[in-house]
Structure formats: structure tokens, C-alpha cells
Amino acid sequence: MAALRVVVASQLALVGALQVGPQGGAVRAPSHACRGALSTIRAAVDDKTEVREYFNTEGFNRWSRIYSEDGEVNSVQLDIRTGHGQTVEKVLGWMDSDGSAAAGATFCDAGCGVGSLAIPLAQRGAKVSASDISSSMADEAAARASALGIENAEFSTSDLESIEGDYNTVTCIDVMIHYPEDKMAQMVSGLAAHAEERLIISFAPNTWYYRALKSFGELFPGPSKTTRAYLHSEESVVKALDASGFKIARTEMTGTNFYFSRLLEAVRKDKKA
Numbered sequence: 001m002a003a004l005r006v007v008v009a010s011q012l013a014l015v016g017a018l019q020v021g022p023q024g025g026a027v028r029a030p031s032h033a034c035r036g037a038l039s040t041i042r043a044a045v046d047d048k049t050e051v052r053e054y055f056n057t058e059g060f061n062r063w064s065r066i067y068s069e070d071g072e073v074n075s076v077q078l079d080i081r082t083g084h085g086q087t088v089e090k091v092l093g094w095m096d097s098d099g100s101a102a103a104g105a106t107f108c109d110a111g112c113g114v115g116s117l118a119i120p121l122a123q124r125g126a127k128v129s130a131s132d133i134s135s136s137m138a139d140e141a142a143a144r145a146s147a148l149g150i151e152n153a154e155f156s157t158s159d160l161e162s163i164e165g166d167y168n169t170v171t172c173i174d175v176m177i178h179y180p181e182d183k184m185a186q187m188v189s190g191l192a193a194h195a196e197e198r199l200i201i202s203f204a205p206n207t208w209y210y211r212a213l214k215s216f217g218e219l220f221p222g223p224s225k226t227t228r229a230y231l232h233s234e235e236s237v238v239k240a241l242d243a244s245g246f247k248i249a250r251t252e253m254t255g256t257n258f259y260f261s262r263l264l265e266a267v268r269k270d271k272k273a
Contacts, residue, residue: 047228048133048159051178055134064140067114076258083259087173087202088117090252090263092124094200101126105168108194110160111175115141115153122153129165131158160187163194170195174261176203176237180230185240192244198267199246205253205262206231234262241266 055063065071066081073081095101101124109118112130114137122128122145132138135157142155160172170191179187192199238248246266254261 047178047180047183050228052133052159055132056136060134060136060140064114064137067116079256079258083254083256083261084116084174086256087252087254087261087263088120090254091117091171091173091200092120094250094265095121095124095126100169108163108165108167108170110163110170110172110191112141112155113137113174115144115155117171117173118153118155119145119148119150122150123148126152128153129156129167130154131156131163133157133159161190163190166194166196168196169198169200171200173200173202173263176201176232177229181232181236184230184232184236185243188237188240189244192241192246195246195268198249198265199241199244200263200265201237202261202263203232203237204229204260206233234264237262237264245269 062077065073066077067084092101101107101121104125104127106127107118107121107129109121109128109130112118112132115130118128118130118141130138130141130153132141132155138155138157145153145155160175172191176184176187188199188201191201241248241264245268247269248264249267250265252263254263
């Protein structure tokens, strides 16, 4: 892995050299051959390992600030904080409208980050089991919950494939962006297996506009570059939900300058009235 990272770093440096002139001005985008070589090397790095390592190190420092109202951030990070916050508020709005959290329903928040959704769900009365692939994120979420005196939420370190138990509702917000298309259906199926009534997920939609934004951003790797990001078509996500026995109940869309997320609430087809 260490050797592979050296190669990747070298390739990134090469791409950067092709893009930035001696005075910092843009020269030209990397050649097709260079982009192809870089893609091949990146594909050799396991996504799960990359995500875990990133969010346990620099990613934790960056995203814990973004997900903190008083954390010092730049304008782009502030925009992302705003967008993510809007998505969380939409989920909470759904819960408030049906009263499920207040009634003490059980929730599994998969990929909980620092607890942006899990904590307010618990504050509403839900029984929450939250987990994150990053121990740093899960520990931070637990610390924030403890500081608020929350006792009806548990936080643990786990990837999506290792989640245990059954819950009234399973939520997975802004996590699918780390899953390539060929693994997305398996991810949805795995989450659905733990949802007795409802599954709420969000993803970055694969539209021509967002593809263009993503492609443009990939031309300029730098300090703001994080893990690989995957877009998904709504049709493919809905198809995966349908195959898992779920149908769409409600939808929402959040779009800011640098954050875009499609939110789906799916309920079991065989749910009893």
C-alpha cells in the first residue's frame, strides 16, 4: 500500500505540473494518456481503505470543522456545511411530520460522521444506533452526544457491511458518494436488510451538469482534493431499492454552489397498514 501511494503521489505531481505554470497560472489539462494512467492507478486503491484512512486523519480534521457550527472554514467549506445541514433538516422534517422519532422509534444511522443527524434524532426521542467507518468520526459523535447528556444513542466504528440488528428506519446520508456504481446496489440491499419499515438515503445525482462540475474539479487536484467521488443516476438507485423490496415515498433535492444531494425516502412494499 505504501509503495502504491508513492506511485499515486508521483502521478498527481505529474498531473499538477502539466496544469500549473511557474507563476501559478493554468497551462493545460493533463493529456488523455495521463488521465488514463492516473485512473488505472487510483482503481488499484481499495475505496473502503481509502475512505477509512482519510476520515481517520486529515479528513477528520477537515470534516469535523465543516460539521461544526463554530468551526473555522473557508467559503467553499461553509457552502458544503450549509448544503449538508439543509439535507439533515429535510430528514428531520420528515421525522417531525410523522412523529416517528418522538414516538421512540429505532433508527440506524449508517455513516453517521460526527452525529449531525443521529444526535438531533436522539434529542427528539428516537433510539439511535449510529456507526461510521472512521473511529475518529464515531468517537467525536459519541463525545458530542455525551456533552449534551444524550443517553438514547450509541456510537460505534463499523463499515456498512458490518452493521447488525434491525431497525424501524435506516438512514445513510451523503455516504453513497464513496461507492462506485457497481457496488451501489449491494450497498442498498445491505442497508435494506436492516430496515423493518423505511430506508432514507442520499446520493450525488449523475446528471450532465454535475458530471461537468466533477470532471472540471478532477482537472485540478490539490489540498482540497479528498477521496474519489461517485455520482449515481436516480433511476439506478430506485431500481436497487425496488429490488430490495422498497418503493419511493418522498423525495427532496439540495443544491448549493458546491454541494448537491438527492434525498430519497423508501418504504417497504409489504408494510402493514
